[in-house]
Amino acid sequence: xxxxxxxxxxxxxxxxxxxxxxxxxxxxxxxxxxxxxxxxxxxxxxxxxxxxxxxxxxxxxxxxxxxxxxxxxxxxxxxxxxxxxxxxxxxxxxxxxxxxxxxxxxxxxxxxxxxx
Amino acid sequence: xxxxxxxxxxxxxxxxxxxxxxxxxxxxxxxxxxxxxxxxxxxxxxxxxxxxxxxxxxxxxxxxxxxxxxxxxxxxxxxxxxxxxxxxxxxxxxxxxxxxxxxxxxx
Numbered sequence: 001x002x003x004x005x006x007x008x009x010x011x012x013x014x015x016x017x018x019x020x021x022x023x024x025x026x027x028x029x030x031x032x033x034x035x036x037x038x039x040x041x042x043x044x045x046x047x048x049x050x051x052x053x054x055x056x057x058x059x060x061x062x063x064x065x066x067x068x069x070x071x072x073x074x075x076x077x078x079x080x081x082x083x084x085x086x087x088x089x090x091x092x093x094x095x096x097x098x099x100x101x102x103x104x105x106x107x108x109x110x111x112x113x114x115x116x
Numbered sequence: 117x118x119x120x121x122x123x124x125x126x127x128x129x130x131x132x133x134x135x136x137x138x139x140x141x142x143x144x145x146x147x148x149x150x151x152x153x154x155x156x157x158x159x160x161x162x163x164x165x166x167x168x169x170x171x172x173x174x175x176x177x178x179x180x181x182x183x184x185x186x187x188x189x190x191x192x193x194x195x196x197x198x199x200x201x202x203x204x205x206x207x208x209x210x211x212x213x214x215x216x217x218x219x220x221x222x223x
Contacts, residue, residue: 043151043204107213 006093006108013083013115020079021111023093028073030096034066037090037110046091049076083115119143122203122214129221135190137217139203142184150177150188151202153216162188162201193221 005024013019023032032049047055047068055068070076080087093108121140129135139148150162163170163177165186170177174193179186190197198221203214 043149 004093004095004108006111008111009109010112011114013113015084015115017083018079018081019083019113020077021091021093023076023078023095023108025074025095030073032070032076033094033096034068034076034078035092035094037092039088043092046078049078080113083113085115088113088115119212120203120205120214122201122217124217125215126218127220129193129219131194131221131223133193133221135188135193135197135219135221137188137201137203137219139186139188139205139214140184141186141203141205141212143205145181145184145205147206148179148186149202149204149206150186151204151213153200153202190219193219195221195223197221 003026005026007022007024011019025032034046034049035043036046037043045058046061046066047057049055049068049070051070051073055063055070057063057066065081067079067081068076076093078091078093080091091111091113095107119142123138123140127135127137139150141148146166148165150165152162162175163172165177165179167179167181169179174191176189176191177186178189186203188201188203198219200216200218202216205212
């Protein structure tokens, strides 16, 4: 199956700053997704990263706060903008549609973000 | 060795059947998640467990911390339950996912 390299694995950031998280897939994939897991909560889909067009955001998430890029079929970034302590979460990317022999979904290892 | 093992990998059932998906893990964890991923790719978080049992509608999730095992049950299965079910475990600063169970429920 495809392998995703997600960076950074963790970061501690000052409020008001922005952090960009990267996901690099070792093969072309059709779809990439970004998730957030707030402390004590389950994963929540932020958006679907579309190659060559604007990301599709879920209810409660907006582009100004979480701009996403997908310049090609193997790479995507999520930026957490103007951070506040409430943004402290694990952010996770996933990808599918790479033609693997299993169910075809793979995940990044996650980025643990702490905003102070 | 995968730290999170799910079984079965694929499961086909007839509508109305009782479904069980299993997840075993090899490390002490802080929480275990069951996720549902539909063909469109989006993931829905079904449960987060750290002990005991949770129920939501026709879905029941149990965890045995001592045995490092969790099960997801679906009662009265329906074709709309067809999806990939993913077990994910968290410990310390890491999260690990099972390979998923592809469930197909036939009418």
